[in-house]
Structure formats: C-alpha cells, structure tokens
Amino acid sequence: MTVFIIAAIILVAATTLALTRPLWHGARSWALAALVIVPATTGGLYLGVGTPAALDPQQVVPAATDATGAAELSIDQALTALRSRLHQQPDDLEGWLLLGRTLRFQQDFPGARDAFMRAFALAPESADVMVEAAEAMVMASERPLIEGEPLAMIQRALAIDPDQQRGLLLLGAHHIQAGRAEAGLVHWQRLLELAPPESLPSLRQRIDEVRAEAGLPALPPTAAETTEARSLTIELDISPALAETTADLPSSAQVFVLARRIDGAGPPLAAKRLPLGPFPRTIVLGDGDNPMATGSLFEQPRIRLIARISRRGGANAEPGDLEGSLEIPAEAGTRIALTIDRVIE
Structure with a gap:
C-alpha cells in the first residue's frame, strides 16, 4: 500500500x-x-x-x-x-x-x-x-x-x-x-x-x-x-528488538532528546522532554531548546545527540531506560537519523 x-x-x-x-x-x-x-x-x-x-x-x-x-x-x-x-x-x-x-x-x-x-x-x-x-x-x-x-x-x-x-x-x-x-x-x-x-x-x-x-x-x-536554519531535524526511531518492549512501559514514561558537548561537561546544550508516542517521529532541536540559555548549540564543532526513554519520567538516566546516541558535527539545518537501540544497565 x-x-x-x-x-x-x-x-x-x-x-x-x-x-x-x-x-x-x-x-x-x-x-x-x-x-x-x-x-x-x-x-x-x-x-x-x-x-x-x-x-x-x-x-x-x-x-x-x-x-x-x-x-x-x-x-x-x-x-x-x-x-x-x-x-x-x-x-x-x-x-x-x-x-x-x-x-x-x-x-x-x-x-x-x-x-x-x-x-x-x-x-x-x-x-x-x-x-x-x-x-x-x-x-x-x-x-x-x-x-x-x-x-x-x-x-x-x-x-x-x-x-x-x-x-x-x-x-x-x-x-x-x-x-x-x-x-x-x-x-x-x-x-x-x-x-x-x-x-x-x-x-x-x-x-x-x-x-x-x-x-x-x-x-x-x-x-x-529561521527556526529551520538554526536547528537540527532528528528522525528518531527505535530498533525492532526494543520496539516490542514499549508496550509494557508505564504511563509515566517520557522521551528525552538531548544535545551535549562531546566530553559531557556542563548542562545540555539543548533538551526536549516529550510524551511517549509512536515511532518513527520527527523532532526539531535548536537554540530555543537550550535550558540554560548559555549560548548557541552550534558554537561547538561536534556534539553528542542522546535520545532516551525514561521509564519513570526522570531527567537522569536509570537502569532499564532505553537509549540511543550519536556523535555528529554541529551544523544547523541538517537532518539526522537517530535510533534508540540499547537498554541502560
């Protein structure tokens, strides 16, 4: 079809x-x-x-x-x-x-x-x-x-x-x-x-x-x-092996999408918290999503994108949460495919 x-x-x-x-x-x-x-x-x-x-x-x-x-x-x-x-x-x-x-x-x-x-x-x-x-x-x-x-x-x-x-x-x-x-x-x-x-x-x-x-x-x-020019478009998906487990997640589960410095130092450069929904889904992450307003996401040469499904809805990662990450150049206007593909131990 x-x-x-x-x-x-x-x-x-x-x-x-x-x-x-x-x-x-x-x-x-x-x-x-x-x-x-x-x-x-x-x-x-x-x-x-x-x-x-x-x-x-x-x-x-x-x-x-x-x-x-x-x-x-x-x-x-x-x-x-x-x-x-x-x-x-x-x-x-x-x-x-x-x-x-x-x-x-x-x-x-x-x-x-x-x-x-x-x-x-x-x-x-x-x-x-x-x-x-x-x-x-x-x-x-x-x-x-x-x-x-x-x-x-x-x-x-x-x-x-x-x-x-x-x-x-x-x-x-x-x-x-x-x-x-x-x-x-x-x-x-x-x-x-x-x-x-x-x-x-x-x-x-x-x-x-x-x-x-x-x-x-x-x-x-x-x-x-303007927003498109100063943002990243993330095509977020979940691996087939983990997709079946999402049906068993509690109602408190939330999706977090973060951009961090490569060394992990400091607060996230940009972050979004979203309700759990169907995959794949498109998420736009940009300077307007900087929780601390500490500068542009694109001032960094490279960043690490992290997508995590938190079972309890908390911002900090916990064992049993589902996660995926990717290191990319920090270039505005790009479209990135990111897959949640592992369970945090």
Whole structure:
C-alpha cells in the first residue's frame, strides 16, 4: 500500500509541470510551484479520505503473479477492474478518486473530470475533493483558466479549510493569471507557513521569481525558515528488538532528546522532554531548546545527540531506560537519523 501511494505521488508530481503550464500565461513559476506542493497534498488526499486500503490495486482485483510470486498488474488491467468495481459500487468514493487520479496521469482530462465530479457528488463538503474536482474541470476545459465554476469551488473549499494547500496554490495562480500578482502572492506566501520544510527553498524561489516580475523585493525569511536554519531535524526511531518492549512501559514514561558537548561537561546544550508516542517521529532541536540559555548549540564543532526513554519520567538516566546516541558535527539545518537501540544497565 505504501509503495503504491508513493508511486502515485511521484507520477502525479512528474506530470504536473507539463500539465499546468497553460494555466500560467507568461508567469513561468506556476507550474514549478505546483510541482513543489502537489506531492505533499496528494499524499494527504490519498490518506485523508475514507479507507486507504481501498486504493490498493491488489484490493481492487486479485493480482496475477510471476514465477517469483510478485504481483503483476498493468494500469489498463487495474483501470478495467476499477471501472467494473465502480459499476457495481457507484458510491465508492475512494474508487472514484483513484480513477480520477489515474486518468489525470494518463492525460485523459475529460475522463478525470468526470471521475472527480462523481467523487464530489459523494463528498460535497470535502474541501480536498472539491479542489481536485475544480482542478480537473480546468484541465479538461478548452480554455484552461481558473475561472467560473472551478474558481467558485476553490473559493468554497478554502472557506471550509483555509489551509487547503492545493486550493491556496490554485487561487494564487488565478490572481496571477489575471495580472494581480500581489493578490496571488498572498495565497502563495501563506503556503510558506504550511508546506513541509523540505519544500520551502523551492517554494520560496518560485515566489521570489513572481515578486521580481511584479517589481517587488524578495521576502525576508519566515519564522519557520529561521527556526529551520538554526536547528537540527532528528528522525528518531527505535530498533525492532526494543520496539516490542514499549508496550509494557508505564504511563509515566517520557522521551528525552538531548544535545551535549562531546566530553559531557556542563548542562545540555539543548533538551526536549516529550510524551511517549509512536515511532518513527520527527523532532526539531535548536537554540530555543537550550535550558540554560548559555549560548548557541552550534558554537561547538561536534556534539553528542542522546535520545532516551525514561521509564519513570526522570531527567537522569536509570537502569532499564532505553537509549540511543550519536556523535555528529554541529551544523544547523541538517537532518539526522537517530535510533534508540540499547537498554541502560
């Protein structure tokens, strides 16, 4: 299932640049900005509407297997099976969404529009479905402009969910198409607060290009970008051998993530205390997490990262706690993988 979702996101993103270029009418940043945002929002749509398992081709039709037992199912076979299923189950929202996305990838825009409109009829109050249906209507139009009914649907979707990223992208593009760059940039700049950190540099570049074309100065860094620049992003996980033991931890258990000097001297350079939760998880650790405010985490050439699950919730390590550590260069803006992989004796 996960592989299928990732593949679908990649396919949609790879075609977005070509498919949306006519919408831009001279402002070349539109298609590139769509490429930045679409992967994140599409994944959210796959996972956010109904039952994700229903989108798995192997759930739609039993797959043939090759000599190694691997599943083989062509897009055409999957489409045939999916259409058959939708004929029998016309109220299958997830099925109509999958059909629309597949036809959009195949550049059958009228077919994609019809599928998304069927989904919209089943979920008329879903901002996500509303935006996809509106976008499909634009793609299928002889004049691919964001206006009329698609524009009204996008505006309604944003009234329901003001943070709907695809809607903000499209509404911004509508204003820029119409020569109202400043109005469009309001929506695109809002995306700087919503998009995932890895998308910010590309998104900012597209926005600055449009601002330059409109005679506007480049934006100053946002709070999120400043924080990202002066922090470490830690992808924290737990080893399979220890993962099973977390179910037996008491309710008092807490997760501590620390950055210390290599020699261990002095208080932590940065520290966070978090409730025990699922793994893997992403944790941002930076200068704002210095408990003593004694200087920057990044003044040290190298630091030791420590992640510990404390059974009793105490800050000091005790026998039976679970821990992992890693020595790294103290470079702001980096992303580090850290695994809790041992029991303190």
